[in-house]
Amino acid sequence: MEISIREGEEFIKLGQLLKKAGLVDSGVEAKIVIAEGEVTVNGEVDTRRGRKIYPGDEVSFGDETIKVTR
Numbered sequence: 001m002e003i004s005i006r007e008g009e010e011f012i013k014l015g016q017l018l019k020k021a022g023l024v025d026s027g028v029e030a031k032i033v034i035a036e037g038e039v040t041v042n043g044e045v046d047t048r049r050g051r052k053i054y055p056g057d058e059v060s061f062g063d064e065t066i067k068v069t070r
Helices: 014-020 027-035
Strands: 002-004 039-041 058-061 064-069
Touching: 014 027, 014 039, 014 058
Parallel strands: 002 064
Antiparallel strands: 039 058, 058 064
8 A cells, every 4th residue: 555645745654644544443443453562664574654755665564565655
């Protein structure tokens, strides 16, 4: 799946990306799955909900992989 960041924005935060992609229903749910190490950024586990995700990054959760575009 591909997700575009907003025009004029440099990045999107990891928790916001999971919500925008519809992979979690709330920020609380995003916080939990990220803290439990269920999310990878560019192939590495990241437990920071506020991690900045830039165009070209890939985020995986469960069976889904999100490619971030401009």
